Amino acid sequence: MMKETVLARSVRMICVGGAALSMHAAFAQQAPEAIQKIQVTGSRLSSPSAESATPLQILTSADIAASGATNLQELLQKNPTLGTPTLSRTNSNFFTTGGGTATVNLRNLGDSRTLVLVNGRRFVSGRPGDSAVDLNTIPTDFIERVELITGGASSVYGSDAVAGVVNIILKRNFNGVTVDTSIGRSEKGDDFKKKLSLTFGTTSADGASNVMGHFGYTKQGAVFSRDREYSAIDQQSKIINTGEAGDAFLVDRPFYSGIAPQGRFFYNNPVTGKKGDYTYDKAGNVIPWSTNGGDGLAATGFNRSAFRTIAVPAERYLLALSGNHTFNEMASAFFEGNFASSKTRTATEPFGLSSKDIFKTNGQVPAETLVIGKNGQPNSVVRNPLVPQYLFDRIGDTDDDGLRDYNFTRRMAEVGSRSAGADRDTFRLATGLKGTIKDWNYDTYVIYGKTKESQNSTGQVNVLNFRNALSAVPDVNDINNNGNRSEAICSDANARALGCVPINIFGYGTISPEALKYVSAPGSLATSVTQKIAGGSLNGEIFDLPAGKVGLAAGFEWREESSVAIPDPLTQAGLNAGNATPVTEGKFHVREFFVETRVPVLKGKPFIKELSLLGAYRTGKYSTVGTANSWNAGVEWAATSDVKVRAARALSTRAPNIGELYQPASQTFPSGLVDPCNGMKADTSNKYSATCLAIPSVRANMAANGGVFTQTQADKQGVSGYNSGNPNLGAEEGRSTTLGLVLTPRSIPALSKFTFTVDYFDIKIADAIVNTERQILLEQCYTGKNPAFCKFITRRDAPVGANNGGTLSYIDSYATNSGGTGTSGVDFTVSWADKVGPGRLSAKLAYTYLKEYYDIPLPGDEKDYSQGELTYARNKAVLNLAYKWGAFGVTTTSSYISASSLDDQFLSNFDLPAGSVKVGSKLYNDVQFTYAATKAVEVYLGIDNAFDSKAPAVPMGLKNSTTGTETNASAYDAIGRRFYLGLRGTL
Structure with missing residues (x-):
């Protein structure tokens, strides 16, 4: 038997690494003699025995090629250890920043708790105020492999590694030129995809220098909600409780918006004493407003889904350069340069304007103007000639200013869709020296990274100009000298001098182009994120023990992060019909020192082939939260060459990022909220009634609706809110435990082709930084548990006309150190490869069982468990199969997500038990066919979601529904079957 070498040890680590290696990689494996040693993520030690005591998973460049992925996120999301990302093409359309970006979320613990590295070093964030890296900025075809360590690693790499690390290793010492180009589209004719990449490299004649470069271009087209049957029409979920098993939700479809392009107008009739409202048909005739499901719904409601986007279009240009030069055996220099330029555009429906947005005190729009005489005294009252006679005859003075007034809502269709086009540029340069001095290895580096975004948006209105335009009088004196006195x-007069044009809001298409130009308010946002790093480390072996040499690594790192977001002046002042959004700006710096060791305890004993202890400690001094310490302790026990046990215990820390500390109010549109006052009557007696019945606007709503608190579809669809930072946040601490078993039964002939791994993980985070969930705020306020939270909840004023007051308008939330969060479960992988028939067959299964996932919303609260609920599936798996026969090859990837129920806290609002409403399991199948036309050229054809598995219905109104998709587009494929054809070759 060949003696185990360093090289063989590296091969073994690749085999037991875990996770979803595509079988394209498996059949392409070289003989052990040709595989290069790799440095394992999770350690700064360079000793050949410095293997990670925590579970490690590796994806190779062959896996990326076999997936046909345009960006790395598309491949990573098939790994069962990954949770739903905060940002992707299919869930970011409604984000004010970050539309179209791609982040990663290990263990569902949050993007900010997943540390993304490039070649073992930090990479600048892709979103202002955050630490999450935009994977769109990393060229996929320049990646050699991706290493995932799924446990706390802050002691080795610093803050943010609470859930784990994604280390992206770029290609090195490459020679030659490779080209990869492909095109693709969905079965529906959208989601167009184009890709072109060019990778090149050369080495000097003496082998001392190597320079590499990569150019990449990708373009992905939009997918609109209107082009998928399940999301083409506005809809709303309705939970039903039959009192029997199998309770579920119904879907109101259509469930159009109550704010329509022709306008809806409310009045208080002073003659009859009655309140009323009306609208217009396409011909301009006055008609009654229809509630959802009533006659004439198509004429009065508005289908927002006709304008929304499922997948954000994105275009990227990528440039990467790297090089190294060896001066002598003691020193070499390296550099890494990355530049990414991307363009994205989000799209949503035209703005739904309310008179309350213009006249913020009471929403009353004057239908008359009080004219002031030359003596400065009131002279006369003049009627606005644009106010229709039908409305004028039915309105009176409701705010005691002596002028008739009315209220309205109107979809600003003439202004056009709200869209935001973002140009993002990311630049990063890393350089340093490394080498060896007397058997000690050193590595020093400096890094500078910057992400800039310039965003231009449309669809908003200038509140001040709109108010001026609503106040019109007849030009009886021909003030503008155009000969028209009617x-x-x-x-x-001042507004006229500045270009004011009266605006007619009564009916379809009634706003003139001149008035439209006067009230439109294009927006802008300029952001930047800057990262500066300097660090160094030293590692070697300090003395011998009977079982081997003791390894030691130590080092330091200084890091500064800064971020700024500057909206346009109108947005900053809150004069574009939204809340004021001030400039967000903040920075912090940290100085860290770390030490790591590996101690071989026993070797060559019965049932102890090797036994080693590992430890690491890091201390950091933050300018924001002070001192933060992390540590890691692990053990590795190789009983035989076939059996290895690994275990680790770690304390990881995460300091709050800039957004969590300093973010001003940023608007969001939550879904799945349930108003505790819904359906309440004067004699209702439950845990919410005391608080609800004490609110005047709630009682007024009941009085206007036959004694029952009632919500319209506009009320349900119109809830918004603002998220804010908190400068008083403290650091959070995560404690992780992992215990694993690796079986490589080479001594058993029947099993010699298999590799098995099983790892248990348990991560608990104390003082977790979160924005408190809005339903929890409602619960805490209306049950009286925490009345202080009531200040974050805003209800509409008492009813005006037929418009229901008292309903939820805004629910705000801010960052706090909550009671904590945690997760535990088991990862299992098995791989096998052997010759079958004329070719080689490879198979690999990766499976994760989620034992539990919980949040503690507030300190002292009970755990709120989520395992088995939507986005927290109990079982996730990926099966990769590949067969290579001569010039032909086929790879398949099957991804499974088990059935999940709706959130139990959400269901409790309908008196339904946990698990009573579910969405079914899903299986997605991808396939790629390859043909090697020559040794240097390969043609490939791929089909993603080959059987067109439909995403489960999660309509608007259910928790975890992604707006515009009518499903959860973070967890499920909302696009459908897609095809691509490509060519790759070496020149």
Whole structure:
């Protein structure tokens, strides 16, 4: 038997690494003699025995090629250890920043708790105020492999590694030129994809220097909600409780928006004493407003889904350069340069304007103007000629200012869809020296990274100009000298001098182009994120023990992070019909020192082939939260060459990022909220009734609706809120435990082709930094448990006309150190490869069982468990199969997500037990065919979601529904079957 070498040990580590290696890689494996040693993520030690005591998973460049992925996120999301990302093409359309970016979320613990490295070093964030890296900035075809360590690693790499590390290793010492180009689209004719990449490298004649470069271009087209049957029409879920097993939700479809392009107008009739409202049909005729499901719904409601986007279009240009030069055996220099330029555009429906947005005190729009005489005294009251006679005859003075007034809502269709086009540039340069001095290895580096975004948005209105335009009088004196004495002009002379044009909001398409130009308010946002790092490490072996040499690594790192986001002045002042959004700006720096060791305890004993202890400690001084310490302790026991046990215990820390500390109010549109006052009557007696019935607007709503608190579809669809940072946050601490078994039964002929791994993980985070969930805020406020939370909840004023007041309008949330969060479960992998028939067959299964996942919303609260709920599936797996026969090859990837129920806290609002409403399991199948036309050229054809598995229905109104997709587009494929054809070759 050949003696185990360093090289063989590296091969073994690749085999037991875990996770979803595509079988394209398996059949392409070389003989052990040709495989290069790799440095394992999770350690700064360079000793050949410095293997990770925590579970490690590796994906190779062959896996990326076999997936046809345009960006790395597409491949990583098939790994069962990954949770739902905060940002992707299919869930970011409604984000004010970050639309179209791609982040990664290990263990579902959050993007900010997953540390992304490039060649073992930090990479600048892709979103202002955050630490999450945009994977769109990393060229996939320049990646050699991706290493995932799924346990706390802050002691080795610093803050943010609470859930684990994603280490992206780029190609090195490459010679030659490779080209990869492909095109693709979905079965529906959208989601167009184009890709072109060029990788090149050369080495000097003496082998001392190597320079590599990569150019990449990708373009992905939009997918609109209207082009998928399940999301083409606005809809709303409705939970039903039959009192029997199998309770589920119904879907109101259509469930159009109550804010329509022709406008809806409310009045208080002073003659009859009745309140009323009306709208218009396409011909301009006055018609009653229809509630959802009533006659004339198509004429009065508005289908927002006709404008929304499932997948954000994205275009990217990527450039990467790297090089190294060896001066002598003691020193070499390296550099890494990355530049990414991307363009994305989000799209949503035209803005739904309310008179309350214009006249914020009471929403009353004057239908008359009080004219002031030359003596400065009131002279006369003049009617606005644009106000229809039908409305004018039915309105009175409701705010005691002596002028008739009304209220309205109107979809600003003439202004057009709200869209935001973002140009993002990411630049990063890393350089340093490394080498060996007297058997000690050193590595020093400096890094500078910057992400800039310039965003231009459309669809908003200027509140001040709109208010001026709503106040019009007849031009009886021909003030504008155009000979027309019957037209309407703006009543304010100063506004006229600045270009004011009266606006007619009564009916379809009634706003003139001149008025539209006057009230439109294009927006802008400029952001930047800057990262500066300097660090160094030293590692070697300090003395001998009977079982081997003791390894030691030590080093330091200084890091500064800064971020700024500057909206346009109108947005900063809150004069574009939204809340004021001030400039967000902040920075912090940290100085860290770390030490790591590996101690071989026993070797060559019965049932102890090797036994080693590992430890690491890091201390950091933050300018924001002070001192933060992390540590890691692990053990590795190789009983025989076939059996290895690994275990680790770690304390990881995460300091709050800039957004969590300093973010001003940023608007969001939550879904799945349930109003505790819904359906309440004067004699209702439950845990919410005391608080609800004490609110005047709630009682007014009940009085206007036959004694029952009632919500319209506009009320349900119109809830918004603002997330804010908190400068008083402290650091969070995560304690992780992992215990694993690796079986490589080479001594058993029947099993010699198999590799098995099983790892148990348990991660608990104390003082977790979160934005408190809005349903929890409602629960805490209305049950009286925490009345202080009531200040974050805003209800609409008492009813005006037929418009229901008292309903939820805004629910705000801010970052806090909550009671904590945690997760535990088991990862299992098995791989096998051998010759079958004329070719070689490879198979690998990766499976994760989620034992538990919980949040403690507030300190002292009970755990709220989520395992088995939507986005927290109990069982996830990926099976990779590949067969290579001569020039032909086929790879398949099957991804499984088990059935999941709706959130139990959400269901409890309908008196339904946990697990009573479910969505079914899903299986997605991808396949790629390859043909090697020559030794240097390969043609490939791929089909993603080959059987067109439909995403489960998660309509608007259910928790975890992604707006515009009518499913959860973070966890499920909302696009459908897709095809691509490509060519790759070496020149």
